[in-house]
Amino acid sequence: MDVVLISIMMSRRMRLLPVVVGLAFILAFASVPAAAPPVLRLATTTSTDDSGLLKALLPAFEQKCACRVEVIAVGTGQALEIGRRGDADVLLVHARQAEDQFVAEHHARERRDVMYNDFVVVGPAADPARIAGIARASDALAAIAKAAAPFVSRGDRSGTDTKEKELWAAAKLSPAGSGWYRSVGQGMGETLVTANELLAYALADRGTWLSMRDKLPALRLLLGGKTIAENQDPALRNPYGVMAVNPDVHPGVNFALATRMVEWLVSPETQRAIGAFGLERFGQPLFYPASEDPRTTRDVTVNIGPVSRTLTLDALRALPRSRLARHAIVGVKMGPLGVHDWAGASLADVLVKADPGITTRAHAGSRIVVTSSDGWTATLFWDEIFSNPPPGLQIYNTKGCNECHGVLAEGTAPAAKRPAPALAGEPWTVDAVLALLRAGGDRHAGMNGYTESQLRRADLQVMIEWLRRPAAASRDASRPAPDRPVVLLAYERDGQPLPGRDGLIQLVVGQDEFAGRYSHWVKTITVVR
Ligand code: HEC
Numbered sequence: 182m183d184v185v186l187i188s189i190m191m192s193r194r195m196r197l198l199p200v201v202v203g204l205a206f207i208l209a210f211a212s213v214p215a216a217a218p219p220v221l222r223l224a225t226t227t228s229t230d231d232s233g234l235l236k237a238l239l240p241a242f243e244q245k246c247a248c249r250v251e252v253i254a255v256g257t258g259q260a261l262e263i264g265r266r267g268d269a270d271v272l273l274v275h276a277r278q279a280e281d282q283f284v285a286e287h288h289a290r291e292r293r294d295v296m297y298n299d300f301v302v303v304g305p306a307a308d309p310a311r312i313a314g315i316a317r318a319s320d321a322l323a324a325i326a327k328a329a330a331p332f333v334s335r336g337d338r339s340g341t342d343t344k345e346k347e348l349w350a351a352a353k354l355s356p357a358g359s360g361w362y363r364s365v366g367q368g369m370g371e372t373l374v375t376a377n378e379l380l381a382y383a384l385a386d387r388g389t390w391l392s393m394r395d396k397l398p399a400l401r402l403l404l405g406g407k408t409i410a411e412n413q414d415p416a417l418r419n420p421y422g423v424m425a426v427n428p429d430v431h432p433g434v435n436f437a438l439a440t441r442m443v444e445w446l447v448s449p450e451t452q453r454a455i456g457a458f459g460l461e462r463f464g465q466p467l468f469y470p471a472s473e474d475p476r477t478t479r480d481v482t483v484n485i486g487p488v489s490r491t492l493t494l495d496a497l498r499a500l501p502r503s504r505l506a507r508h509a510i511v512g513v514k515m516g517p518l519g520v521h522d523w524a525g526a527s528l529a530d531v532l533v534k535a536d537p538g539i540t541t542r543a544h545a546g547s548r549i550v551v552t553s554s555d556g557w558t559a560t561l562f563w564d565e566i567f568s569n570p571p572p573g574l575q576i577y578n579t580k581g582c583n584e585c586h587g588v589l590a591e592g593t594a595p596a597a598k599r600p601a602p603a604l605a606g607e608p609w610t611v612d613a614v615l616a617l618l619r620a621g622g623d624r625h626a627g628m629n630g631y632t633e634s635q636l637r638r639a640d641l642q643v644m645i646e647w648l649r650r651p652a653a654a655s656r657d658a659s660r661p662a663p664d665r666p667v668v669l670l671a672y673e674r675d676g677q678p679l680p681g682r683d684g685l686i687q688l689v690v691g692q693d694e695f696a697g698r699y700s701h702w703v704k705t706i707t708v709v710r
Pocket residue numbers: 513580581582583584585586599600601602604609614617618623624625626627628631636
């Protein structure tokens with residue numbers, strides 16, 4: 182048939198072409214079935230499937246992408262294995278450490294937050310181990326072990342199973358092999374059905390429990406409270422992340438479609454749908470939206486006295502492009518946060534753009550308060566940007582002490598965190614403070630100890646001199662202005678626009694070694710005298 186068509190085209194040339202093309206179309210559609218839509222392979226946990234969330238969400242995506250989503254609902258451990266083999270295009274899972282590991286091994290370029298819910302402990306109405314009223318899951322497990330009461334474990338290396346193993350470890354118990362402990366190697370739904378039959382305890386994600394409890398007459402929710410707000414154990418929080426499998430490592434994946442799904446999952450529209458899912462049926466959402474998008478900022482408002490100016494992301498891009506190359510930064514609790522190349526507008530340029538008078542000494546000593554859309558603030562001093570701050574203050578800031586002990590070491594008492602005492606005005610000795618900082622751990626806010634390379638004794642000495650009289654310690658105008666790294670309002674990381682649907686703005690302080698002032702979603706900058 183093809184041959185005939187081509188020969189007609191060749192002989193009659195252009196005159197016949199429309200007819201021939203039309204004929205070719207008709208023949209093509211008559212003889213070959215319409216092309217099947219592209220398939221996106223989503224490996225995910227059983228909880229997103231059992232709870233009905235995916236059935237509610239996915240049709241909208243399939244319509245948008247004109248594709249078909251093949252859902253592979255397994256435990257998180259298995260989903261990650263499938264991703265490691267390149268047999269899925271995108272993963273929606275919940276085992277934070279294992280996810281970070283997956284990214285560290287380059288199987289994905291990044292992980293994005295999608296949603297969270299929490300875990301609860303369910304068990305027989307008679308509650309033979311008497312766990313109702315206990316706040317911490319690890320204490321409840323210890324009580325179950327002590328009573329040798331039946332417990333059903335998923336035993337499938339899923340996110341829930343990983344969490345359960347963490348909780349047993351926290352209770353310093355290893356129940357495997359005990360007669361009362363039964364590992365079923367099944368998904369959440371099957372595990373709950375088994376617990377219901379055996380009158381056993383189990384750890385469940387709240388979403389699956391709520392969606393199935395009508396079919397589980399023998400079980401009650403015994404630990405975790407009626408809603409996530411009542412859950413008293415922070416160890417039971419359950420975050421879900423999404424990752425597109427990296428095409429550099431697994432060339433066979435459909436990265437374009439996977440990226441579309443990631444963007445769609447974190448979009449405000451889908452995030453709203455996630456937050457609304459289950460609300461009507463269960464009186465509470467089964468999952469809470471967690472993507473950074475609702476907080477993403479697209480402009481920054483600068484307030485200097487009576488001057489107020491808003492610069493859009495495009496306005497920031499129009500300013501000279503500043504860079505911080507190979508910038509390494511350490512989180513006080515999480516350790517190194519990675520090495521990145523940043524690009525953006527320098528804070529100095531942004532302030533000058535808003536008010537060229539900002540560089541005059543009349544502003545010396547002012548604070549520059551950078552506030553993010555989630556309420557987090559980072560404070561810099563005018564002297565850090567345009568002059569010479571006292572060296573002790575500079576060390577205090579770059580080493581991240583400011584994050585907890587306050588801008589001028591006045592102490593802070595943030596909600597739900599340990600209060601960090603005032604350090605200003607105290608007669609500290611270097612030895613005592615150094616011992617505390619090197620030890621870290623429970624003696625010092627659960628922090629990693631500061632190593633010799635992270636904080637030298639000589640620097641601490643300078644800081645302590647400043648701590649004795651921080652307010653009075655003055656600038657030293659005789660010192661030459663330091664060759665200081667830039668403070669950036671970054672919009673690019675490693676050559677890519679920052680994630681967040683339409684780009685977000687991040688404060689990166691070049692001279693800081695610790696992440697005390699590293700802030701996402703910068704919204705306003707206020708210069709305070
Ligand atoms: C993550 C928050 C955090 C950071 C960062 C931090 N601290 Fe602390 N620090 C605390 C808390 C909280 C305490 C109170 C003890 C406790 O609860 O662990 C404390 C206690 C101290 C104490 C003892 C105070 C007293 O009255 O006994 C000193 C001294 C101290 N910190 C110095 C520093 C210095 C210097 C830095 C920076 C190099 C620093 N801290 C960084 C949170 C922090």
